[in-house]
Amino acid sequence: MIEPDLSENSIRILEARYLKKDPDGNLIETPKDMFLRVANNIAEANAIYDEPVDKTAEEFYEMMAKLEFLPNSPTLMNADNDLQQLSACFVLPVEDSMDGIFDAIKNSALIHKSGGGTGFSFSRIRPKNDIVKTTGGVASGPISFMRIFDEATNTVKQGGKRRGANMGVMRVDHPDIRDFITSKEDEDQLNNFNISVAITEDFMEAYQNNEKYELINPRTGKITGLEDASEIFNLIVEMAHKNGEPGIIFLDKINEENPTPEIGEIESTNPCGEQPLLPFEACNLGSINLSKMTEGPIGEAEINYDKLAETVKKAVHFLDNVIDMSEFPLDKITEMVQGNRKIGLGVMGYSDMLLKLGLAYNSQEAVETAENIMGFINKKAREASHKLAKRRGPFPNFEKSIYEKEYRNATTTTIAPTGSISIIAGTSSGIEPLFALAYERHVIDETLVELHPIFAQIAEERGIMNDELKEKLASQSSIQKIDEIPDDLKEIFVTSHDITPEWHIKTQAAFQKYVDNAVSKTINFKNNASKNDVKEAYELAYKLDCKGITIYRDGSRSGQVLTTKSSD
Numbered sequence: 001m002i003e004p005d006l007s008e009n010s011i012r013i014l015e016a017r018y019l020k021k022d023p024d025g026n027l028i029e030t031p032k033d034m035f036l037r038v039a040n041n042i043a044e045a046n047a048i049y050d051e052p053v054d055k056t057a058e059e060f061y062e063m064m065a066k067l068e069f070l071p072n073s074p075t076l077m078n079a080d081n082d083l084q085q086l087s088a089c090f091v092l093p094v095e096d097s098m099d100g101i102f103d104a105i106k107n108s109a110l111i112h113k114s115g116g117g118t119g120f121s122f123s124r125i126r127p128k129n130d131i132v133k134t135t136g137g138v139a140s141g142p143i144s145f146m147r148i149f150d151e152a153t154n155t156v157k158q159g160g161k162r163r164g165a166n167m168g169v170m171r172v173d174h175p176d177i178r179d180f181i182t183s184k185e186d187e188d189q190l191n192n193f194n195i196s197v198a199i200t201e202d203f204m205e206a207y208q209n210n211e212k213y214e215l216i217n218p219r220t221g222k223i224t225g226l227e228d229a230s231e232i233f234n235l236i237v238e239m240a241h242k243n244g245e246p247g248i249i250f251l252d253k254i255n256e257e258n259p260t261p262e263i264g265e266i267e268s269t270n271p272c273g274e275q276p277l278l279p280f281e282a283c284n285l286g287s288i289n290l291s292k293m294t295e296g297p298i299g300e301a302e303i304n305y306d307k308l309a310e311t312v313k314k315a316v317h318f319l320d321n322v323i324d325m326s327e328f329p330l331d332k333i334t335e336m337v338q339g340n341r342k343i344g345l346g347v348m349g350y351s352d353m354l355l356k357l358g359l360a361y362n363s364q365e366a367v368e369t370a371e372n373i374m375g376f377i378n379k380k381a382r383e384a385s386h387k388l389a390k391r392r393g394p395f396p397n398f399e400k401s402i403y404e405k406e407y408r409n410a411t412t413t414t415i416a417p418t419g420s421i422s423i424i425a426g427t428s429s430g431i432e433p434l435f436a437l438a439y440e441r442h443v444i445d446e447t448l449v450e451l452h453p454i455f456a457q458i459a460e461e462r463g464i465m466n467d468e469l470k471e472k473l474a475s476q477s478s479i480q481k482i483d484e485i486p487d488d489l490k491e492i493f494v495t496s497h498d499i500t501p502e503w504h505i506k507t508q509a510a511f512q513k514y515v516d517n518a519v520s521k522t523i524n525f526k527n528n529a530s531k532n533d534v535k536e537a538y539e540l541a542y543k544l545d546c547k548g549i550t551i552y553r554d555g556s557r558s559g560q561v562l563t564t565k566s567s568d
């Protein structure tokens with residue numbers, strides 16, 4: 001049985017948050033034990049279908065121990081423990097009543113405790129100053145309720161393993177939309193929320209024709225007034241330029257691809273935006289490490305499509321089993337999840353893979369490679385889901401779905417952020433470019449410079465590595481102005497600061513083209529980017545059929561997570 005080959009960072013994060021501990025906090029499993037625990041637990045689902053368990057458990061173990069595929073964190077943390085809650089993504093409905101609102105708060109607390117993130121649409125809550133019949137008073141409006149969700153999240157803190165995360169969505173035609181758009185202008189507000197405005201096609205039409213659009217009270221269904229579409233669009237852009245919030249999601253586009261419209265309408269996504277879901281639906285994710293799917297020397301490697309095909313097949317089997325092994329805090333969620341059986345297979349290590357192939361992130365070849373590779377994964381994932389359907393039956397809501405061909409899962413693909421699992425796998429996160437080629441790490445009283453492993457190898461081979469270069473690399477997030485680095489390396493080793501928003505968006509769109517669900521991606525801007533740059537990016541994302549867009553202008557939030565001189 002192969003031993004997992006893990007970096008120091010990976011071991012550190014596993015020990016802190018994933019490996020089992022006894023009541024005194026002593027570790028009682030190794031990373032290898034963890035992969036075995038997860039593999040054995042997830043393979044058990046085979047027994048439901050009279051399929052052999054042991055061989056599958058071995059396959060699942062190998063795929064994880066080789067860091068070729070990892071499931072989302074809740075699966076790694078909770079498989080075969082008391083919780084057995086294995087999904088990262090949930091969407092809960094928020095009804096326009098006290099009961100409904102506080103039910104949603106309670107349910108989200110239970111989900112956060114188990115390591116899942118929750119998304120909500122606040123569009124159904126009546127606007128502020130509207131009538132409350134039972135009391136004769138006036139309504140306080142959706143934003144005031146969001147603050148209670150936020151406070152509840154603060155208090156739960158997900159059992160110490162994972163920070164509570166929420167997505168708050170509001171339709172652009174809600175009468176309180178201006179308050180919503182500016183609700184995070186003050187950086188201290190709603191810190192446990194990402195917020196997104198749900199943009200409709202009617203709105204986009206009004207915006208493109210420079211017209212007004214209608215605001216509708218969700219309680220009465222009546223028009224309460226008109227707003228100027230450009231003004232609202234500009235307000236969104238202004239706030240996003242200021243500190244990255246709100247993002248936008250193209251809700252009608254998302255619903256055009258809703259695989260089960262008869263079961264319900266999609267109104268929100270999970271916290272990081274990659275997973276649109278029906279109310280009460282959950283989804284488990286998993287990601288293939290693309291940097292392990294190449295063969296040949298660095299800079300001239302090629303994609304190993306046979307290996308990729310095999311990995312996709314096993315990963316779909318794994319993720320389908322996860323559904324059977326998951327336990328949810330609410331029966332209603334179990335019912336929805338088992339009805340649609342959505343899974344979200346995606347990728348991590350995309351930019352590391354490009355380095356191995358010798359392609360610059362900001363190049364047409366890279367974008368074409370992204371399309372080819374995701375097109376291939378999507379096709380193979382559907383094939384695997386179809387084969388499972390033949391063996392295990394299609395997802396129960398299949399007859400009510402948009403599909404003619406039988407599948408086991410209503411969706412198969414999603415691009416997750418892979419914030420933690422990419423560290424475990426020791427690769428670049430999701431489809432994001434590298435942030436820097438070196439980081440400073442403070443260990444007791446020493447400062448170590450950690451180099452990106454692929455760059456370190458090339459720099460050694462070329463004989464350009466020395467302490468002075470290391471220092472330079474650690475102090476700047478781009479290598480473009482470092483004289484001793486040869487031009488051909490500068491071309492390939494681009495970091496997110498060297499990449500224009502257009503290339504970020506083109507990359508997102510290339511993946512989105514072959515992803516059933518959505519794509520987690522941050523469109524990075526330089527600090528001096530203008531509001532108009534942000535506006536153009538939003539328009540481009542719409543034009544290129546992205547399902548949403550999240551931007552971040554460097555330095556625009558004081559609590560910026562990633563800086564070049566990062567330490568922990």
Ligand code: UDP
Nearest residue numbers: 072073088116117272416417418419420421
């Ligand atoms: N998530 C969460 N809390 C966190 C990180 C993630 O609830 O602290 C949820 C959220 O729904 C997010 C999803 O997990 O969209 C996937 O995030 P990511 O891929 O970064 O998770 P990983 O599996 O790497 O931990």
